[in-house]
Amino acid sequence: MEFWRLYRRNRSAVFGMIILLVVFLLAGSAALFFPDDPFSLAGKPMSAPGENGFSLGSDTLGRDVAAGIAHGARTSLMIGGLATAVAVLLGVMLGGLAGYFGGWIDDVLMRVTEIFQTIPSFIFAILIVAIIKPSINSIIIAIAVVSWPAVARLVRGEFISLRNREFVQACHIVGMGDVRIMLREILPNCLSPIIVAGSLMVATAILIESGLSFLGLGDPNIISWGFQIGAGRTVLRSAWWVCTFPGIAILLTVLAINLVGEGLNDALNPRLRDHK
Amino acid sequence: MTAINPPLLDISQLFVRLPAGAERDHAVEDVSYTLANNEILCLVGESGSGKSITARAIMGLLPAPHVRVDQGKILFNGEDLTQANAARLRQVRGSEISMIFQEPMTALNPVLTIGQQIDEVIRFHANLTKQERRERALKQIADVHLPDPERIIKAYPHELSGGQRQRAMIAMALAMEPQILIADEPTTALDVTTQAQILKLIKELQTNHDTGVLFITHDFGVVADIADRVAVMQNGQIVEIDVTDKVLNNPQHPYTKSLIKAVPSLVPRPARKLSEQKELVVKDLTKTYRSGGRFFGFGKSEHVVHATDSVNIQLHKGETLGVVGESGSGKSTLARCIVRLIDAEAGQILYQDVDLRPLNRAAMRPYRSKIQMVFQDPYASLNPRSKVGRIIADGPIILGSSPADAEKRAREMLEIVGLDVRAYDRYPHEFSGGQRQRIGIARALALDPEILVADEPVSALDVSIQAQILELLAEIREELQLSMIFITHDLRVAAQVCDRIAVMKLGKVVEEGLTADLFEKAQHPYTRELLSAVPGRDWLPNKGAIT
Numbered sequence A: 001m002e003f004w005r006l007y008r009r010n011r012s013a014v015f016g017m018i019i020l021l022v023v024f025l026l027a028g029s030a031a032l033f034f035p036d037d038p039f040s041l042a043g044k045p046m047s048a049p050g051e052n053g054f055s056l057g058s059d060t061l062g063r064d065v066a067a068g069i070a071h072g073a074r075t076s077l078m079i080g081g082l083a084t085a086v087a088v089l090l091g092v093m094l095g096g097l098a099g100y101f102g103g104w105i106d107d108v109l110m111r112v113t114e115i116f117q118t119i120p121s122f123i124f125a126i127l128i129v130a131i132i133k134p135s136i137n138s139i140i141i142a143i144a145v146v147s148w149p150a151v152a153r154l155v156r157g158e159f160i161s162l163r164n165r166e167f168v169q170a171c172h173i174v175g176m177g178d179v180r181i182m183l184r185e186i187l188p189n190c191l192s193p194i195i196v197a198g199s200l201m202v203a204t205a206i207l208i209e210s211g212l213s214f215l216g217l218g219d220p221n222i223i224s225w226g227f228q229i230g231a232g233r234t235v236l237r238s239a240w241w242v243c244t245f246p247g248i249a250i251l252l253t254v255l256a257i258n259l260v261g262e263g264l265n266d267a268l269n270p271r272l273r274d275h276k
Numbered sequence B: 001m002t003a004i005n006p007p008l009l010d011i012s013q014l015f016v017r018l019p020a021g022a023e024r025d026h027a028v029e030d031v032s033y034t035l036a037n038n039e040i041l042c043l044v045g046e047s048g049s050g051k052s053i054t055a056r057a058i059m060g061l062l063p064a065p066h067v068r069v070d071q072g073k074i075l076f077n078g079e080d081l082t083q084a085n086a087a088r089l090r091q092v093r094g095s096e097i098s099m100i101f102q103e104p105m106t107a108l109n110p111v112l113t114i115g116q117q118i119d120e121v122i123r124f125h126a127n128l129t130k131q132e133r134r135e136r137a138l139k140q141i142a143d144v145h146l147p148d149p150e151r152i153i154k155a156y157p158h159e160l161s162g163g164q165r166q167r168a169m170i171a172m173a174l175a176m177e178p179q180i181l182i183a184d185e186p187t188t189a190l191d192v193t194t195q196a197q198i199l200k201l202i203k204e205l206q207t208n209h210d211t212g213v214l215f216i217t218h219d220f221g222v223v224a225d226i227a228d229r230v231a232v233m234q235n236g237q238i239v240e241i242d243v244t245d246k247v248l249n250n251p252q253h254p255y256t257k258s259l260i261k262a263v264p265s266l267v268p269r270p271a272r273k274l275s276e277q278k279e280l281v282v283k284d285l286t287k288t289y290r291s292g293g294r295f296f297g298f299g300k301s302e303h304v305v306h307a308t309d310s311v312n313i314q315l316h317k318g319e320t321l322g323v324v325g326e327s328g329s330g331k332s333t334l335a336r337c338i339v340r341l342i343d344a345e346a347g348q349i350l351y352q353d354v355d356l357r358p359l360n361r362a363a364m365r366p367y368r369s370k371i372q373m374v375f376q377d378p379y380a381s382l383n384p385r386s387k388v389g390r391i392i393a394d395g396p397i398i399l400g401s402s403p404a405d406a407e408k409r410a411r412e413m414l415e416i417v418g419l420d421v422r423a424y425d426r427y428p429h430e431f432s433g434g435q436r437q438r439i440g441i442a443r444a445l446a447l448d449p450e451i452l453v454a455d456e457p458v459s460a461l462d463v464s465i466q467a468q469i470l471e472l473l474a475e476i477r478e479e480l481q482l483s484m485i486f487i488t489h490d491l492r493v494a495a496q497v498c499d500r501i502a503v504m505k506l507g508k509v510v511e512e513g514l515t516a517d518l519f520e521k522a523q524h525p526y527t528r529e530l531l532s533a534v535p536g537r538d539w540l541p542n543k544g545a546i547t
Helices: A002-008 A011-028 A063-102 A103-118 A120-133 A136-163 A166-173 A180-213 A225-235 A242-267 B052-061 B086-095 B114-125 B130-143 B164-172 B192-209 B218-225 B243-250 B254-262 B331-338 B362-366 B388-398 B403-416 B421-425 B434-446 B463-480 B489-499 B516-518 B525-533
Strands: B009-017 B026-035 B041-043 B068-076 B097-100 B178-184 B210-218 B227-232 B236-245 B278-291 B303-318 B320-324 B346-351 B370-372 B450-454 B483-488 B500-505 B508-514
Touching: A002 A011, A002 A242, A002 B320, A011 A063, A011 A242, A063 A103, A063 A136, A063 A180, A063 A225, A063 A242, A103 A120, A120 A136, A136 A180, A166 A180, A166 B370, A180 A225, A180 B254, A225 A242, B009 B052, B026 B052, B026 B068, B041 B052, B041 B192, B041 B218, B052 B068, B052 B097, B052 B210, B068 B130, B086 B097, B086 B114, B086 B210, B086 B254, B086 B516, B097 B164, B114 B164, B130 B164, B130 B388, B164 B346, B192 B210, B192 B525, B210 B218, B210 B331, B218 B243, B218 B500, B227 B243, B227 B254, B227 B403, B227 B421, B236 B243, B236 B254, B243 B434, B254 B320, B254 B463, B303 B320, B303 B483, B303 B508, B320 B331, B320 B489, B331 B450, B331 B483, B370 B434, B388 B403, B388 B421, B388 B434, B403 B421, B434 B463, B483 B489, B489 B516, B500 B525, B508 B516, B508 B525
Parallel strands: B041 B210, B041 B227, B097 B178, B178 B210, B320 B483, B320 B500, B370 B450, B450 B483
Antiparallel strands: B009 B026, B009 B068, B227 B236, B278 B303, B278 B346, B500 B508
């Protein structure tokens, strides 16, 4: 396949995809290997890796770190994916409208976008989660709210450059409606940069979620990597494994997603394609 | 030529290799030619014929390492430039051989003044004091007939017009009095009157300085005006090389013959009988562009441009009306106002006694199919993500055809414009420029229009393809009884296509008349200026021995 041929040229992107697949497998098989609730007290607290049947050790309350990582992978991927989907949807809608219509619609929408961009995103996310009750929904909303302006800017730029192209003018001349022009003529032509930006945004979303959970603003009923690190923070010197393994999981996942994003960019961006 | 006096430039059996996977193995294959002092050699050919690559090979400017000289010699005063090292090539470039490019805006550095850029060339190659360099730069600027050298030397490229920038480029290229000047389509981006001036300037400087000029062009009119000898290139090979008169008036190679045959003649074709019935009347159409100086969309604009200024034109039934003019004359704006892509602020566009100008989108819809447009750039006018079939069928579907009918119609249209019906399921990138333009025409015809507005439909195409598209337009015009508004900057094309011509300048129609009348006895000085600037106007193609 053409796309795969282009993607394969970037070796590190293939490597990233392999890691990402492993994370997906881990998330998918979590219930199989660790059927118990990751919050359950499985054995002796503070067991080192390999001791008492804990492959990656246990934390201060005797929860299995390995089970937490497996179940946490689900949380991370789900929140990363959902929050990005919401942000991209919102960003494409607002950016598309602003770029396509221009004029006062553009002015208004872009000023609103700028207001969102002036607030540091992590602090803004904390604020939102703190105002709404910490739950999986509020975390997703918070991440989406701080992430969409970047997409909106990107999509607006693409729409502005495409809306005056001759093929779009040809659609106006046959009397095609605005919605149809936006969705069927312009949008397919700017999917590549949106996909690339979206893939990188998943990584940021996972980081924000981990940060929120670390600060105790995560959903208390769902295990996540950030929560695990937060729980192990106080015993970092006596039980290093509690923080370290979830940390490595975050590092590898975010790295893998970034590599995949780079690879997508190389494969989908026609300007880069010729620089072999 | 004798052994003691080798030619200035002697290229023998030059091969330039292309990277693997390119269209052909060699960009340039077994090319040999010579260039003498005080001679203009024109390299002519269509896009992709390898004419620019040979010039770049001389300058050592090939995009290494993928494209490189494979075999052959480039002897410059007996020295083989293919063997020269980078330092020697740097020395040669700019002082002994220099080059001017197609687009002076991108070839000049926008953040340096013209004076600084000329100074840079002189400083690199000659050991002169600052004052001497400045005097030399001023003299160069005066030599290319730029007004007020003292001002130009301090000007930035964006402060000059296109023609002035090209003059500045020439001043820079000739600063060190090179023995060879390579000109790569130096007038292609310029208006026809400016082009005529630049050609005259190159010829004048070449005679004064005894320079050998290698002039690359695709335009046989320019060749007729300027060349001493001509080399015709096709697919990387020189198919014919001889003195200008022989190549133009008695070409030997079939490819040369076909190229020259495709050049439209300046003699208007016989007038057709015109219908009295008026299809479209444009009255006092005015469109003004405003920009700058605004805050949040409020307040007064700083720059006001009258793109069209009280334009009046009439289109009779079945007639082709040419709208000619240079860039910025407002001809494209006029076309876009008529098809209602742009809203004009005053005037009338009367179609069957209905004024289309004030209609909103819904009210305009029934008239959309009546007036259709063909665009200039075949690469930008088709959505790269849509299949050809959908591009053509979309229009009928929007206007209420069932998808099955629209598909049938689209296939019919493909046949009418001379494309394989299998094109229906392909994407635009699988087609060449000429084929894409056919698809664009099919799209316009699918709605069964009565008026076709064609905005420079052939100016992005090679001359042989251009001839085919013009022929196609003439055929469908007869067959479908179309009235056509044909926008062009090329008077040769206008002479062959249009029944009547309106000449535009700075947003106004300065003259309008039957094609033959306009070419024979133009009234307005601007029309006469345009006509006299057409390159190669004294050369009549298609006459003589061409069969």
